[in-house]
Amino acid sequence: xxxxxVSSPPPTPERLELEDVQGLVARGYGNLPVARYLxxxxxDPAAGRAWLAxxxxxxxxxxxxxxxxxxxxxxxxxxxxxxxxxxxxxxxTFPRPLQEGMVTPHRSRILGDVDDSNPSGxxxxxxxxxxxxxxxxxxxALTETALAxxxxxxxxxxxxxxxxxxxxxxxxxxxxxxxxxFGFADGVSQPSLKGWPTRTASVNPPASxxxxxxxDVEPGEILLGYSDNFHKPAEGPTVAGSDAGGQLPKPxxxxxxxxxxxxxxxxxxxQLAQDVPAFQSAVEAASKATAVRGSGLTPAQMGAKMVGRWxxxxxxxxxxxxxxxxxxxxxxxxxDNDKAGLRSCPVGAHVRRGNPRDASENTPxxxxxxxxxxxxxxxxxxxxxxxxxxxxxxxxxxxxxxGLLFMCLNADIERQFEFVQHTWINNxxxxxxxxxxxxxxxxxxxxxxxxxxxxxxVRRKVSGLPNFxxxxxxxxxxxxxxxxxxxxxxxxx
Amino acid sequence: MKQSIFTVVTDIEPDALxxxxxxxxxxHDHPGDNAILPLAQFDTLHFASLVLAESPSLASPKLIFExxxxxxxxxxxxxxxxxAGAGVDTLFGGCTGYPGSADAETRRAxxxxxVVRPGAFHIGATGRSVDRIRKEAELRRAIEGFLDAxxxxxxxxxxxxxxxxxxxxxxxxxxxxxxxxxAHPGERQSKWEHRMYLxxxxxxGLVALVALPLLLPLLLVAVPILLVKEKIDPVxxxxxxxxxxxxxxxxxxxxxxxQNHLSSVIPVKPGILRASLLPVVLYALNLVARINGTHxxxxxxxxxxxxxxxxxxxxxxxxxxxNYDGSWESYLGxxxxxxxxxxxxxxxxxxxxxxTTLLAFKGAADGPRFRQWARASQCRTDAWYSAYPxxxxxxxxxxxxxxxxxxxxxxxxxxxxxxxxx
Numbered sequence: 001x002x003x004x005x006v007s008s009p010p011p012t013p014e015r016l017e018l019e020d021v022q023g024l025v026a027r028g029y030g031n032l033p034v035a036r037y038l039x040x041x042x043x044d045p046a047a048g049r050a051w052l053a054x055x056x057x058x059x060x061x062x063x064x065x066x067x068x069x070x071x072x073x074x075x076x077x078x079x080x081x082x083x084x085x086x087x088x089x090x091x092x093t094f095p096r097p098l099q100e101g102m103v104t105p106h107r108s109r110i111l112g113d114v115d116d117s118n119p120s121g122x123x124x125x126x127x128x129x130x131x132x133x134x135x136x137x138x139x140x141a142l143t144e145t146a147l148a149x150x151x152x153x154x155x156x157x158x159x160x161x162x163x164x165x166x167x168x169x170x171x172x173x174x175x176x177x178x179x180x181x182f183g184f185a186d187g188v189s190q191p192s193l194k195g196w197p198t199r200t201a202s203v204n205p206p207a208s209x210x211x212x213x214x215x216d217v218e219p220g221e222i223l224l225g226y227s228d229n230f231h232k233p234a235e236g237p238t239v240a241g242s243d244a245g246g247q248l249p250k251p252x253x254x255x256x257x258x259x260x261x262x263x264x265x266x267x268x269x270x271q272l273a274q275d276v277p278a279f280q281s282a283v284e285a286a287s288k289a290t291a292v293r294g295s296g297l298t299p300a301q302m303g304a305k306m307v308g309r310w311x312x313x314x315x316x317x318x319x320x321x322x323x324x325x326x327x328x329x330x331x332x333x334x335x336d337n338d339k340a341g342l343r344s345c346p347v348g349a350h351v352r353r354g355n356p357r358d359a360s361e362n363t364p365x366x367x368x369x370x371x372x373x374x375x376x377x378x379x380x381x382x383x384x385x386x387x388x389x390x391x392x393x394x395x396x397x398x399x400x401x402x403g404l405l406f407m408c409l410n411a412d413i414e415r416q417f418e419f420v421q422h423t424w425i426n427n428x429x430x431x432x433x434x435x436x437x438x439x440x441x442x443x444x445x446x447x448x449x450x451x452x453x454x455x456x457x458v459r460r461k462v463s464g465l466p467n468f469x470x471x472x473x474x475x476x477x478x479x480x481x482x483x484x485x486x487x488x489x490x491x492x493x
Numbered sequence: 494m495k496q497s498i499f500t501v502v503t504d505i506e507p508d509a510l511x512x513x514x515x516x517x518x519x520x521h522d523h524p525g526d527n528a529i530l531p532l533a534q535f536d537t538l539h540f541a542s543l544v545l546a547e548s549p550s551l552a553s554p555k556l557i558f559e560x561x562x563x564x565x566x567x568x569x570x571x572x573x574x575x576x577a578g579a580g581v582d583t584l585f586g587g588c589t590g591y592p593g594s595a596d597a598e599t600r601r602a603x604x605x606x607x608v609v610r611p612g613a614f615h616i617g618a619t620g621r622s623v624d625r626i627r628k629e630a631e632l633r634r635a636i637e638g639f640l641d642a643x644x645x646x647x648x649x650x651x652x653x654x655x656x657x658x659x660x661x662x663x664x665x666x667x668x669x670x671x672x673x674x675x676a677h678p679g680e681r682q683s684k685w686e687h688r689m690y691l692x693x694x695x696x697x698g699l700v701a702l703v704a705l706p707l708l709l710p711l712l713l714v715a716v717p718i719l720l721v722k723e724k725i726d727p728v729x730x731x732x733x734x735x736x737x738x739x740x741x742x743x744x745x746x747x748x749x750x751x752q753n754h755l756s757s758v759i760p761v762k763p764g765i766l767r768a769s770l771l772p773v774v775l776y777a778l779n780l781v782a783r784i785n786g787t788h789x790x791x792x793x794x795x796x797x798x799x800x801x802x803x804x805x806x807x808x809x810x811x812x813x814x815x816n817y818d819g820s821w822e823s824y825l826g827x828x829x830x831x832x833x834x835x836x837x838x839x840x841x842x843x844x845x846x847x848x849t850t851l852l853a854f855k856g857a858a859d860g861p862r863f864r865q866w867a868r869a870s871q872c873r874t875d876a877w878y879s880a881y882p883x884x885x886x887x888x889x890x891x892x893x894x895x896x897x898x899x900x901x902x903x904x905x906x907x908x909x910x911x912x913x914x915x
Contacts, residue, residue, distance in 0.1 A: 096735050106742040110820060114748060230829075230860045293650035340913060366793075370830055412861075414822055422746065423823040429751060429885035434633075457654040458640055458912050 014226055016195055016219055018063035020263040020481040024073045024138065025222065025409060026062035028187065028379045032071060032140035034147045035173030035381055037269075037405060039124055039475075040158070040165035041134045042083045047163030048134075049084060052489035059482055070150045071140045074485065075267045075477035077101070080134030085491045090239040090260065094478070097413040098266065102474045103130045110422040112443035117471035123271070124169040124473040132168050133475050136269060169473070171271065173381035173405060180382050181274045181402050182440070182468075183303075185313030188328040189355050191375035193219045212331045213368065214357055215375075221416070222377050222409050224261035225251065229373050234411040236261015237478070239487070247483050263481030265409040268376075268417045270474035272441070273403040276387040279440075279468045286451075286462040293460070297453075302462075305453055306439045308349030315351070320344035334359035335367060342454045347431040350440040353424045356431070374419045376408040403472070413476060441469045494622045496539070498614050498801050499566040500814065501558040501585075501607045505545075509587020510554060516583055517543050517875045521744075524878035529580040532878040535572065537563035539623055540799060540816040542754055543584075543876040550760040550844075551806060556588055557758070559814050561799040563622040566608060574601035609812075611801035612775035613839075615782045615791040617886045618798065620681035621893060626881055629892040632665070632674050636895070636915060639664045654909045662900060674896055681893070682787050690783040697780065718766060719852065726762060729845040729862065733869035741873050746820055750882040752798060755815045755824070756872045759843040761808065768808060770852070771842040775802055778839060789890050792832030796824065796886055802839060811843050818885040825864050833857040845870070 018026070029035070042048035052074075060071035076084075078098045082091055091099070102111070103119045103126060113119055119126035125133050141147035151158075160166040180186040192215045220228030224236030238257035239248065248258035283303045290296040297305065300323065304316050313328025317337045334345065335358040341347040347359075358364035360371045384402025385395040394400075410416035424430055425438045437443060439451035439462070448464035480488065505513060516529060520543060525533030532541050539561040546555045562569040574581060574597045581600050585591045592599050618626060639661065643649055649657065665671045701708070732738075745753050761767055782791055791797055800815035817824050828836055837856030841849040847863055849856040857863040881889075891914050898911050 096732065096738060099735055100739075104739065106739070106745060109746050109748055230858070232859060232861065235861060289645075292644060292647040295650070342913070362793075366831075370826075373826065373830070415826065415860075419820070419822050419826070422820050427819065429818065429887055432887045432891060434888055434891075435883070454913065456909070456912075457652055457657045458644075458649065458915055460644070461637075461641060463641075 014195060014219070016193070016197070016223065016226070017263055017481075018197070019061055020483055021062035021223065022073045022264075022479055022481070023060035023062050023064065023067070023071055024267075024379055024479065025265060025377070027066065028381070029067060029071055029140040030178065031066055031068075032142050033175030034141040034144055035175075036139045036141075036147060036151070037171045037173065038137040038139070038158070038165075038167050039133050039135075039169040039171070040137060040167050041132050042080060043160050043166060044163040045083055045085050048165070049489045049491060051157055051165065052084075052485055056482065056486050056489060059485065061482060067140070069142050070146050072150075073138045073140075073479070075136045075138075075269075075479040076488075077133050077135070077475055077477055079131050081478065081488070083134055084488055086488065087240065087491075090237060093237040093239075093254075093257075093260075095266075095413065097418070097476050098478060101125075101130050102268075102270075102476050103127060107418070110418055110426070111471075112421065112426045112437075113471050113474075114443055115446070116467060117443060117469075119471075119474075122471065122473045125475040126473065129168075130475065135165065136267070136475075136477055137165075171383055171405060174383050174385070174402075176382060176386075179311065180404050181276050181384070181387065182279050182307075183311050184307050184309060185311065185328055186380065186382075186404070187378045188309065188313045189215070189330050189351065191215055191217045191221065191372070191377055193217065193222060195219055214331055214333060217372050217375055221373075221375060221411055222265055224264050224266075224411055225249075225259055228411060234261075236264060236411070248487055260480070260484050260487065261478075262484065264484055265377075265411060265479045266413050267477040267479045268406070268408045268410070268413065268474075269477060270406040271383070271403065271472040272406050273401050273470045273472045275466075275468050275470070276402065277389070277398045278466055282465060282468070289462070290460060305346055306349060306451060306462075308345045308351035315345065316349075317345040333357045333364060333368070335364035340454055342456065346451070346453045348433055348436055348439060348452060350438050353427075353430055353438050354420060356424065359431070374416055374424075376410045376416050376420060379407040379409065381405050381407075401472070403469070409479065439465055443467060494563055494620055494625070495565070496616055496620070496622075497562050497564065497566045497569070498611050498616070498799060499560050499562070499570075500609045500611075500803060500805075500812070501556075501570075501604055502609045502805050502812075503556050503585065503588040503591075503607050505554045505556050506587050506589055507553070510545075513545065513556065513584075513587050517545060520584075521876040524876055529583050530577055531580075533880075534576065535562075535569070536880075537569060537572075537623055538878070539563070539626075539880050540752075540754075541878040542756065542814060542874050544756045544758070544814075544872050545875050546758045546872055548758055548760070548810075548872075551758070551810065553589075555758075555806070556585070557756070557812065557814075558584075559756075561616075561816065563624075566610075567605060570604045570608070571597075571601045574598070574604065609803045609805055611779075611803045612772065613779035613782060614799070614801035615786050615797055616799055617789050617791075617796075618889045618893075619787050619789070620679075620683075621889065623880045625678060626884065626889055626892075628673060629896045630881070630884060630888070632671060632896055632899075633892045633915075635668065635671060636661055636665070640915060654905070654912055657912060658903075658908050665899065675900055677897065677901070678893075687784070687787060690780060694780050694784060715766060716851075720850075722762075722764075722766065723841075723849050723851075727845055728847055729866040729869055731869075732865050733871075738868055741868070741871055742821075744874065744877065750879065751818050751885040751888075752816050752879055752882065753819070753821060753824070754874045754877045755813070755817065755821065756874050757813045757867075757870050758805070758810050758872055759813075759840070759870045760810055761804070761843055767842040771811065771839070772804065772808075774838050774842070774852075775804070778802075778835060781835070789886060792835050794824075794827045794831055796827065798886060811840070816879070818887075825867055826860075828867075829857055829860045829863060833863075843870075 157164050218229050220226040220234035224234045228234045237260045238254045239260050241256050251259040283299050287299040287302040304310050310323035314324050338344045358367040361367040383405050388396040391397045428435045436450045444467050451462040453460040520530050542559040544557040796818035798816040803812045805812050834853040838853040841856050847859050
């Protein structure tokens with residue numbers, strides 16, 4: 001008897017049209033240390049469309065090798081698309097989070113935007129002023145001079161009197177060493193898209209050099225129009241056939257429509273203020289409190305327990321006791337190493353909540369399957385000057401605002417970003433825990449939060465944790481593909 | 494301890510609708526403590542809900558009152574009829590056939606006569622009464638507090654698991670308030686009951702096998718018809734209006750509340766095929782739940798406190814009511830990832846369900862369409878009560894394990910594992 005092949009060959013991955021994808025999907029532009037985020041509103045819709053037509057050719061795309069001087073990317077809110085004149089039938093095809101925005105009573109509850117993070121206190125995008133944000137212009141540059149030159153060349157663009165964009169909020173990203181303000185490497189654990197051409201030169205491409213079962217997701221998890229983890233096309237917004245002028249492809253799932261979402265993604269942008277002195281003193285105090293058992297934890301160890309990685313990014317599940325100082329790893333699980341978190345990474349540690357890997361279910365295979373359906377591609381940067389005590393220049397003091405410009409890309413905001421935030425980060429019962437949230441970024445109760453560190457003979461408990469992170473602004477955006485942006489610039493308003 | 498699930502399903506007189514909405518709004522605002530139905534006074538009530546179902550497919554609007562209770566339905570309704578008599582009169586006064594301002598016995602009889610028992614159900618915290626769940630949470634709090642104090646006093650450094658466990662036992666023994674914890678509460682589910690359902694499943698299998706030659710011709714006709722209908726039955730094509738979802742979400746994911754409630758009343762697809770398939774599927778699902786769902790999980794989903802399906806409106810509508818932990822998004826994600834086939838077999842018999850093949854395949858596995866359908870077919874839960882809003886299923890189970898093994902004879906490894914659950 002001739003043995004039959006047991007499995008069919010893997011299907012050829014769909015070619016990713018990177019020339020139509022904005023560069024932010026490919027990279028965080030880590031080699032361009034200067035970044036400016038301009039949150040703007042459209043004045044005259046026709047002028048807005050003309051501006052889109054003008055910048056269409058300037059967008060830095062994902063197929064290009066790393067930018068060497070300056071890069072521009074653009075994303076729009078649903079309100080911005082409406083102002084541009086996108087027809088109602090097309091607007092209705094956007095998912096509800098886009099249509100409603102980040103600020104609704106229900107979303108505020110699930111995102112943890114309560115108490116001090118309440119949107120009524122936001123500096124942009126909050127209650128009452130959410131409708132003012134129409135478009136996000138992101139400019140990345142090698143030097144301050146290059147950024148200033150680029151913006152100067154666009155000065156007409158930001159001239160509201162001439163029908164240009166009105167800048168509602170301008171936020172400067174902090175150039176730096178890839179660490180957020182609490183001192184930890186950020187953006188280490190990223191999903192990687194299957195089918196991504198790894199040869200594309202990039203500092204941080206959304207693809208690991210080798211396949212990783214802990215990170216590989218289908219391209220449709222991030223890029224609209226491609227097959228997602230459920231082997232269904234990630235359905236983005238569409239426009240009526242008569243409107244599309246043939247430049248947008250026809251999706252298989254919506255007859256008579258054209259795919260506006262193709263090669264685009266949904267961008268979550270949140271300004272998260274970080275209270276560095278409070279974090280440092282809480283870590284210090286928690287470390288001191290552990291001394292009662294004789295074998296205490298140093299402040300460095302306590303910080304690593306709370307975060308789940310050492311400052312340089314090495315995961316403590318692999319390096320439990322001391323910071324190895326080695327480059328960050330992203331190819332590991334929790335299940336076989338230390339599922340209960342007894343020797344290394346507590347179940348409630350920040351990175352384990354944000355990405356529980358193979359430990360989110362009873363078996364590692366089920367756990368990984370579930371986890372991979374809820375990944376986000378992060379593209380954030382810190383803002384505000386580093387905290388120094390005493391300050392050496394204005395902006396470094398305890399009272400000065402600093403934090404993270406949290407930014408992530410995903411194809412389904414409810415299933416990905418909002419799920420991570422609510423079911424993992426803010427969930428008091430995550431991993432069988434009893435009433436505690438993420439010790440680093442979770443919204444703590446007024447009486448102070450608790451963080452459990454599994455140990456022998458019984459757990460240690462850190463209590464009285466305050467809020468270290470406060471939401472200061474936020475919005476949901478559509479990051480269109482290049483052709484989609486060209487279409488938007490040609491709407492008959 | 495036996496637990497029961499019931500719904501009282503009644504028609505509403507059209508001219509009574511507005512007043513009823515007002516009554517339910519009062520209960521909605523303070524479900525535990527209001528002048529009409531002070532539900533917190535019923536200490537054998539786990540969860541309760543009120544749904545005013547006004548789907549256009551229903552001949553008349555219906556009031557659905559759900560209770561998940563300890564003991565029997567009859568006993569619970571009898572207590573309700575006595576202790577909240579005036580409130581029952583107010584709530585059900587506008588329902589068709591309600592006997593006006595009644596005495597307790599008339600009320601009880603009327604409520605009982607409108608009880609619908611589930612065709613299939615699941616209970617997460619099998620065998621544990623409200624009282625037990627609350628007491629075990631208290632015990633856990635007390636032990637955790639004791640451990641914190643021990644730790645702060647420096648008594649845990651270098652202590653052996655055995656000595657820590659002995660100290661916890663001594664602490665509990667010394668507290669008269671916790672005396673109840675010294676007795677073992679007994680099995681969570683009677684083995685006898687479990688065996689009975691196993692035997693019943695075996696019998697059903699046997700009957701099916703014997704009847705197969707008779708069923709075969711029927712199947713040869715029914716399966717092709719099903720396959721054709723599955724290609725042409727209308728499906729949900731668009732998302733529910735955003736404003737409707739907002740309304741449904743108004744009471745979802747309240748900060749500090751572990752559970753959410755989900756309710757739906759969906760028309761069964763027309764025709765004799767679906768009408769005969771659905772009760773069979775529910776019967777089979779119920780057997781599976783009785784046999785495999787007795788350790789806190791149904792189809793691998795660990796977050797369900799109570800869930801039940803019932804055919805109402807003379808079999809023309811399928812009602813689903815569930816009390817579950819976490820967000821709707823994670824619950825539906827579990828439906829899709831873990832239990833798609835079983836749930837598809839049930840709900841594919843109802844209107845506008847996503848495309849299926851052979852009853853159980855595809856359907857819920859199409860995540861985006863299933864979620865779209867589920868939101869569109871969901872009812873707003875008009876009032877909802879939870880007896881223990883701060884306890885997830887995982888916490889209830891851990892608390893029970895801590896209590897059951899507190900004074901049990903454990904070997905060294907078991908003692909270490911027990912301490913880890915604290």
